[in-house]
């Protein structure tokens with residue numbers, strides 16, 4: 001596995017101890033290219049055209065507005081931004097649906113986890129409307145035991161209380177949980193909450209350069225880089241590997 005670590009967090013998972021795997025959606029399982037194109041390119045361009053502002057100026061204005069809500073549920077709330085900007089964002093998501101795709105190896109890694117009997121939960125800050133659109137075009141729900149949006153728990157993943165609520169609502173034992181995400185603030189909150197194995201995905205958008213790893217958190221170029229240690233530690237002993245369930249939109 002490709003791990004970059006100088007951390008107090010373990011860089012190689014102890015798969016025998018891990019019961020639950022919690023995974024972020026955008027930039028960890030699904031390619032962040034879709035979201036970057038929507039929020040940083042298409043929305044500023046179209047919103048700017050409507051207000052007679054060029055793309056660069058519109059992007060700067062929207063960035064200020066987005067940054068003012070960063071780390072809150074509003075930041076991730078489609079209803080909030082649709083109302084704030086007077087723009088039908090769900091319609092734009094559907095229009096750009098051809099960009100919704102799994103990151104390299106992610107679908108296969110999810111199937112590997114399920115074949116080894118791991119409980120796999122999606123833990124996303126995406127608004128339920130965004131989650132439904134992603135699920136409609138990627139069938140992501142068929143590869144998880146449950147899809148959890150932080151909006152249903154009342155706090156974003158950046159909030160230290162997220163994992164307390166996750167533990168209570170979804171019977172997650174953080175001491176036997178692996179969590180991967182591409183957002184450093186979210187990962188630091190998970191580390192503080194005692195999640196035992198934590199990984200930062202360094203290549204969330206397949207069309208952009210990789211992020212640098214941060215101190216204290218092992219980095220992976222791709223989620224799928226965890227697959228080799230899983231197969232080494234927990235080989236399938238007998239019987240056919242079950243075929244992936246769903247996966248209609250898998251590349």
Ligand SMILES: [Mg+2]
Pocket residue numbers: 024025026027028181182183
């Ligand atoms: Mg993410």
